[in-house]
Amino acid sequence: xxxxxRGRRCRGAVLLLLxxxxxxxxxxxxxxxxxxxxxxxxxxxxxxxxEDGSNLVWPHMAASEVSLAKDLTIERLGEHKNRVLSAxxxxxxxxxxRSRSSExxxxxxxxxxxxxxxxxxxxxxxxxxxxxxxEGRIKEVVSSQRNADGFGDPGNAKQAxxxxxxxxxxxxxxxxxxxxxNNVAGIHTTESTADSLSNGTIHAxxxxxxxxxxxxxxxxxxxxxxxxxxxxxxxxxxxxIKDQLIRAKTYLGFVASRGNHGxxxxxxxxxxxxxxxxxDATNDGLxxxxxxxxIKAMExxxxxxxxxxxxxxxxxxxxxxxxxxxEERLQSHKNEANYLAQIAAKSLPKGLHCLPLxxxxxxxxxxxxxKDFPNTEKLEDPKLHHYAVFSDNVLAAAxxxxxxxxxxxxxxxxxxxxxxxxxxxxxxxxxxxxGKAAVQVQNIQExxxxxxxxxxxxxQLGSRSTIDYYFRSGTARPDENPKFRNPKYLSILNHLRxxxxxxxxxxxKVLFLDDDTVVQQDLSxxxxxxxxxxxxxxxxxxxxxxxxxxxxxxxxxxxxxxxFHPQAxxxxxxxxxxDLSEWRKQNITDVYHTWQKLNEDRxxxxxxxxxAGLVTFWNRTFPLDRSWHLLGLGYNPNVNERDIRRASVxxxxxxxxxxxxxxxxxxxxxxxxxxxxxxxFLRECNINP
Numbered sequence: 001x002x003x004x005x006r007g008r009r010c011r012g013a014v015l016l017l018l019x020x021x022x023x024x025x026x027x028x029x030x031x032x033x034x035x036x037x038x039x040x041x042x043x044x045x046x047x048x049x050x051e052d053g054s055n056l057v058w059p060h061m062a063a064s065e066v067s068l069a070k071d072l073t074i075e076r077l078g079e080h081k082n083r084v085l086s087a088x089x090x091x092x093x094x095x096x097x098r099s100r101s102s103e104x105x106x107x108x109x110x111x112x113x114x115x116x117x118x119x120x121x122x123x124x125x126x127x128x129x130x131x132x133x134x135e136g137r138i139k140e141v142v143s144s145q146r147n148a149d150g151f152g153d154p155g156n157a158k159q160a161x162x163x164x165x166x167x168x169x170x171x172x173x174x175x176x177x178x179x180x181x182n183n184v185a186g187i188h189t190t191e192s193t194a195d196s197l198s199n200g201t202i203h204a205x206x207x208x209x210x211x212x213x214x215x216x217x218x219x220x221x222x223x224x225x226x227x228x229x230x231x232x233x234x235x236x237x238x239x240x241i242k243d244q245l246i247r248a249k250t251y252l253g254f255v256a257s258r259g260n261h262g263x264x265x266x267x268x269x270x271x272x273x274x275x276x277x278x279x280d281a282t283n284d285g286l287x288x289x290x291x292x293x294x295i296k297a298m299e300x301x302x303x304x305x306x307x308x309x310x311x312x313x314x315x316x317x318x319x320x321x322x323x324x325x326x327e328e329r330l331q332s333h334k335n336e337a338n339y340l341a342q343i344a345a346k347s348l349p350k351g352l353h354c355l356p357l358x359x360x361x362x363x364x365x366x367x368x369x370x371k372d373f374p375n376t377e378k379l380e381d382p383k384l385h386h387y388a389v390f391s392d393n394v395l396a397a398a399x400x401x402x403x404x405x406x407x408x409x410x411x412x413x414x415x416x417x418x419x420x421x422x423x424x425x426x427x428x429x430x431x432x433x434x435g436k437a438a439v440q441v442q443n444i445q446e447x448x449x450x451x452x453x454x455x456x457x458x459x460q461l462g463s464r465s466t467i468d469y470y471f472r473s474g475t476a477r478p479d480e481n482p483k484f485r486n487p488k489y490l491s492i493l494n495h496l497r498x499x500x501x502x503x504x505x506x507x508x509k510v511l512f513l514d515d516d517t518v519v520q521q522d523l524s525x526x527x528x529x530x531x532x533x534x535x536x537x538x539x540x541x542x543x544x545x546x547x548x549x550x551x552x553x554x555x556x557x558x559x560x561x562x563x564f565h566p567q568a569x570x571x572x573x574x575x576x577x578x579d580l581s582e583w584r585k586q587n588i589t590d591v592y593h594t595w596q597k598l599n600e601d602r603x604x605x606x607x608x609x610x611x612a613g614l615v616t617f618w619n620r621t622f623p624l625d626r627s628w629h630l631l632g633l634g635y636n637p638n639v640n641e642r643d644i645r646r647a648s649v650x651x652x653x654x655x656x657x658x659x660x661x662x663x664x665x666x667x668x669x670x671x672x673x674x675x676x677x678x679x680x681f682l683r684e685c686n687i688n689p
Contacts (some may be wrong), residue, residue, distance in 0.1 A: 234283040237291060241278050244298045245271060251305045263305050270298045344662050345655035352659060354685035356394055356424035363427035371430065375438035378412050380506045385527055386412045388500065390493045391515035392421045394428050395659060395675065400513055402674040405437055407522040412438045414504065416496060419445045432679070444492060449502060456596040457495050494609050498592045498616065501580050508581050514574040516634065516657055518671050521648040526577050534622035535588055537577035539629040542569040552611040553604060560604055564618060571621055573610055574651045575629040592616045633667045644670065
């Protein structure tokens with residue numbers, strides 16, 4: 001008991017000795033008698049940082065002396081706290097060592113050292129966690145000084161940079177739960193601390209003590225260094241100003257709505273000042289010298305507005321909830337609009353439904369002797385220029401042929417359609433002869449070699465799982481794009497392009513054209529282009545972000561990932577020059593069949609012809625000049641008019657076809673100029689420009 005009493009008396013003496021220098025330092029230095037007890041960090045800040053510019057501690061002092069006294073007072077408070085904590089830690093460690101030595105005399109040699117670093121940190125951490133109220137605020141002031149000087153844990157470099165001039169709103173809560181504002185105190189504290197460091201008045205011991213008190217296990221430098229600011233962004237103050245302006249505009253709306261004209265006037269004045277300071281500056285070096293004070297003034301005003309409108313957080317929560325609800329509704333409307341757009345794009349207008357019916361009726365009413373086309377001897381002549389068009393749209397196919405013949409006459413057109421439209425397609429070209437050009441209309445059902453035993457895709461298209469996928473809505477996922485479920489993919493006409501050598505066994509080259517294209521120039525030069533051993537001549541579409549391989553193929557599948565590059569350049573179907581001789585040499589049809597078998601469960605790509613074309617003609621495609629083929633007129637309203645006029649072939653790829661009411665009217669003229677609206681069948685079906 002006597003030893004314990006002596007220990008308490010010794011400890012009290014140590015604390016008293018440590019307290020006296022900190023309390024008496026300002027009095028000795030200035031020789032004044034304060035009108036109030038020595039303030040803590042929060043009280044000092046309130047006493048000095050009054051809006052009217054006065055201070056409550058030393059009212060008769062000059063402003064420069066007040067600033068220096070304030071900094072020294074806060075610094076001495078921090079040193080005093082650290083010394084007290086350090087002494088407490090050492091004393092507790094010694095007491096623990098004595099207790100253990102009395103129980104185990106063998107351990108006394110190891111405990112001869114007063115305290116180890118690990119034990120010191122552990123005890124200090126427990127002591128620091130018990131701090132509250134005034135001690136917590138003192139720690140925050142010391143922390144702001146420490147971070148501003150660039151000292152501390154390297155992982156907190158970002159925090160140190162922001163503290164050196166960042167006017168952020170930080171709320172400090174005392175033991176009672178009341179909050180006070182830190183109005184950019186870090187700026188002023190940083191400057192004063194930097195001055196103290198340059199004069200050598202701050203030593204390593206307080207920092208080390210503070211490190212132990214806060215549990216930071218970092219070796220602190222003992223010399224002044226600017227390394228803490230070497231990685232600062234050159235525009236950090238500009239970003240602060242812009243952030244303040246955003247917050248000020250937000251608060252201004254709340255203030256004006258509540259009739260708080262005083263705050264509104266002050267906010268507008270601060271915004272004008274800080275906007276004037278910002279000007280056209282792009283980095284902090286271009287800002288005026290007084291920008292620091294303007295940032296601080298703006299932060300103080302924002303803090304006052306925030307405190308006076310304590311319901312701002314509730315308003316933010318309500319706005320966030322409303323925003324979330326609106327986003328959900330917007331996404332729902334987008335999905336609905338996308339679905340309706342798909343229906344509108346694939347629905348047949350009344351006039352186009354009437355036209356094939358009227359033509360079919362006319363075909364079967366015509367004498368059988370008048371159902372043959374002229375110039376049939378040209379159909380298999382490899383020296384001529386042959387075009388392949390696969391379509392079930394009579395009017396669209398007619399535009400492709402008509403636009404091509406305007407620029408050249410001695411061509412051969414091979415049109416393949418389905419059984420439903422075969423009579424109508426043939427009747428159209430019988431009623432509208434092509435002059436010297438030759439035309440052939442074929443029925444896909446007459447290709448007896450094209451059956452499910454030969455073509456994997458034909459087998460897949462007729463499978464029960466594929467039919468269910470397209471026609472049973474219950475199997476659709478809510479987030480799935482409806483375009484992938486379009487029944488057009490069930491048509492073998494879309495896949496017929498992969499069987500060109502079988503359809504045209506005596507031809508060497510064929511130019512394939514989609515039925516939503518328009519030819520604007522003579523294409524004869526395409527037959528003279530050397531494809532350099534490639535099979536497919538096509539225009540690449542790398543300029544479009546969605547025409548990379550990773551947008552079409554599933555690269556999470558190892559089969560795809562091991563064979564292709566996700567950023568490989570895609571190309572377009574619609575106008576393709578196929579070298580059928582090379583096709584046969586390289587056995588491209590078998591390559592296509594192999595990939596279709598691998599994709600039976602649709603895990604490599606969704607159904608469609610372009611992904612299948614990308615994998616089939618991988619490293620077998622020759623890039624043509626972009627002026628040959630211009631895409632986007634079926635979805636992009638911003639296609640350059642000059643590019644349209646220069647293009648040899650324009651392509652209405654997308655849902656907005658020129659024969660539909662939803663088509664882009666600004667591009668319809670390029671298509672409709674090749675339609676003779678005075679034609680008898682068009683007039684009878686009420687098809688007008």
